[in-house]
Amino acid sequence: MSCCDPLGLCQYQTNKLVRIRSFRLGSLKWSLNGAILLVICIMMLWNRKYQEFDQVVSSVTTKVKGVAQTPVPGVGDIVWDVVDYSGPVQDKNSFFVVTNVIVTKNQKQGKCPEVPSTGRQCRSDKDCETGAWGQQSHGVQTGSCVKFDVMKKTCEVFAWCPIEAQTTPPRPALLAAAENFTVLIKNNIRFPAFSFIRRNILPQMNDAYLRSCHRGNDSLCPIFRLGDMVREAGEKFSDMAVEGGVIGIQIKWDCNLDRLMQRCLPTYSFRRLDEKENNKTLYPGLNFRFAKYNMVNGVEERTLYKAFGIRFDVMVFGQAGKFSFIQLIIYIGSTLSYYALTTVFIDWLLETSCYSAEVGQNYSEKKVESVQDTQQCILCVSFVDEKKLRLVKRSRKKSLQDLKPMCVQPIKEDSGHLRAVFCGLQPDVHMDHNAQVPVGQKPDPDQKLRRPGWCQCGCCIPSTVPHEQLCCRRSEGTCITSSLPFKQLVLGRSLLQAILLYQDPLSPPVGGAQSAALRHCAYKQYISWRFGVPPDDTHPVIPSCCVSRIREEYPSQDGRYRGFTPMRMVSIAP
Numbered sequence: 188m189s190c191c192d193p194l195g196l197c198q199y200q201t202n203k204l205v206r207i208r209s210f211r212l213g214s215l216k217w218s219l220n221g222a223i224l225l226v227i228c229i230m231m232l233w234n235r236k237y238q239e240f241d242q243v244v245s246s247v248t249t250k251v252k253g254v255a256q257t258p259v260p261g262v263g264d265i266v267w268d269v270v271d272y273s274g275p276v277q278d279k280n281s282f283f284v285v286t287n288v289i290v291t292k293n294q295k296q297g298k299c300p301e302v303p304s305t306g307r308q309c310r311s312d313k314d315c316e317t318g319a320w321g322q323q324s325h326g327v328q329t330g331s332c333v334k335f336d337v338m339k340k341t342c343e344v345f346a347w348c349p350i351e352a353q354t355t356p357p358r359p360a361l362l363a364a365a366e367n368f369t370v371l372i373k374n375n376i377r378f379p380a381f382s383f384i385r386r387n388i389l390p391q392m393n394d395a396y397l398r399s400c401h402r403g404n405d406s407l408c409p410i411f412r413l414g415d416m417v418r419e420a421g422e423k424f425s426d427m428a429v430e431g432g433v434i435g436i437q438i439k440w441d442c443n444l445d446r447l448m449q450r451c452l453p454t455y456s457f458r459r460l461d462e463k464e465n466n467k468t469l470y471p472g473l474n475f476r477f478a479k480y481n482m483v484n485g486v487e488e489r490t491l492y493k494a495f496g497i498r499f500d501v502m503v504f505g506q507a508g509k510f511s512f513i514q515l516i517i518y519i520g521s522t523l524s525y526y527a528l529t530t531v532f533i534d535w536l537l538e539t540s541c542y543s544a545e546v547g548q549n550y551s552e553k554k555v556e557s558v559q560d561t562q563q564c565i566l567c568v569s570f571v572d573e574k575k576l577r578l579v580k581r582s583r584k585k586s587l588q589d590l591k592p593m594c595v596q597p598i599k600e601d602s603g604h605l606r607a608v609f610c611g612l613q614p615d616v617h618m619d620h621n622a623q624v625p626v627g628q629k630p631d632p633d634q635k636l637r638r639p640g641w642c643q644c645g646c647c648i649p650s651t652v653p654h655e656q657l658c659c660r661r662s663e664g665t666c667i668t669s670s671l672p673f674k675q676l677v678l679g680r681s682l683l684q685a686i687l688l689y690q691d692p693l694s695p696p697v698g699g700a701q702s703a704a705l706r707h708c709a710y711k712q713y714i715s716w717r718f719g720v721p722p723d724d725t726h727p728v729i730p731s732c733c734v735s736r737i738r739e740e741y742p743s744q745d746g747r748y749r750g751f752t753p754m755r756m757v758s759i760a761p
Contacts, residue, residue, distance in 0.1 A: 282498070422434075
């Protein structure tokens with residue numbers, strides 16, 4: 188393969204799958220997948236993810252209707268029509284309605300004292316500068332200091348006199364009747380991608396309909412009462428009319444252009460756009476000034492109006508959608524990844540103790556194949572007074588007895604072969620190798636004196652190699668080598684010979700090799716008995732006391748031992 192395909196381009200690799208036959212997990216899987224599919228379908232239909240969308244292009248025109256008669260101080264009764272209260276031309280898609288006014292009559296160009304609130308107070312002509320003016324002044328200073336009233340003197344200015352003196356608008360608003368004015372909003376829209384055109388005045392809306400429609404009865408009516416719009420924006424018209432403000436008229440078009448579900452109608456909403464609290468803004472409301480000029484005895488005079496009012500800004504936004512096979516495929520492809528949530532959740536459930544520790548351990552071993560670093564050796568330790576396997580890293584400085592484990596795992600037994608053979612040879616012996624080790628003979632006192640510090644059973648042989656410094660017990664007690672199962676299952680000659688004959692029936696060991704073969708078979712017997720099936724890529728370590736006892740029973744002819752590398756045993760069915 189390496190000759191034909193050196194770069195590996197003609198290879199295909201797949202992920203390894205593990206199939207768990209479980210009714211609970213299968214039901215959980217399909218329940219989660221069904222819930223995810225339901226959510227995906229709901230979101231697709233709710234947000235119309237199967238459609239291609241285009242943004243609206245819009246134009247707006249407005250027409251205000253209404254007439255009011257109001258008494259203006261110093262002027263008298265004035266009739267206001269659309270020309271009077273509409274004010275100057277506003278920005279695109281907006282209109283203005285006057286609601287309050289301050290009137291200054293009979294102004295002529297001449298000299299008069301500046302208003303103290305905006306001008307400079309003075310004591311003599313030296314305090315006034317000829318030709319000076321300020322941002323708040325109404326004219327240009329003449330350089331004279333004149334009396335404004337009995338108490339104050341201000342700099343004289345050349346301006347339209349008398350100067351506007353009132354600064355606060357009257358309460359209640361003079362044109363509060365504007366609440367009953369109406370406005371017709373004509374909105375034409377277009378979606379260029381679909382060549383679709385529509386207006387908010389629908390084809391079935393004739394003159395009779397427009398004369399009688401009202402938003403209270405018909406939400407599609409394009410004629411709006413000003414007071415109703417302010418109220419729907421959460422404001423009170425009588426309060427807003429005093430200083431003015433800005434109201435936003437929002438027209439939303441959310442259109443579905445599919446044939447079976449075609450719908451394209453506007454929805455209207457209103458909100459206030461400016462800051463209404465006086466204590467939060469320096470110049471609240473909205474106002475502007477305009478004047479009406481006339482000639483009196485050959486002299487030009489004017490009446491100055493400071494108008495307060497409400498500006499209405501019409502804002503149109505929206506989109507139209509139409510079925511697109513490409514968008515549907517893109518949405519399906521993007522939502523397939525959500526099904527991975529089921530796998531992630533079930534994997535998490537199996538890897539924790541929420542489901543079953545035994546199933547989780549088996550699942551991890553089947554699905555994940557661990558590969559250790561060549562410089563790292565993971566040793567597996569089993570103590571007779573514990574029911575777990577300890578996985579530790581090999582150390583060159585610390586004894587294996589004292590190393591802290593990387594993790595602790597339950598013993599996965601492989602007792603089919605061992606129990607079958609053992610029970611066949613010793614039917615009168617009832618084995619339970621998970622039970623406590625029976626109390627045997629006490630160790631020799633001399634041996635106890637020379638036992639290493641890491642030994643707990645009193646039968647271990649001193650060693651300078653850290654990974655050989657391992658006892659059969661974690662806490663002090665009787666050695667496992669004195670137990671009956673150890674003598675019959677690990678050291679029993681007839682059992683070991685039967686196992687060797689089973690493994691190689693045609694070439695039984697003879698002569699001097701008999702002892703070495705029995706010794707190695709005893710090692711394997713101990714591993715199968717105390718370790719079961721060791722985790723992958725780990726090396727089971729036989730305690731020092733057990734190694735010495737096996738070597739004592741089956742010694743080497745020359746007294747040399749090459750050591751033993753543990754291997755996974757092959758299970759034999761009973």
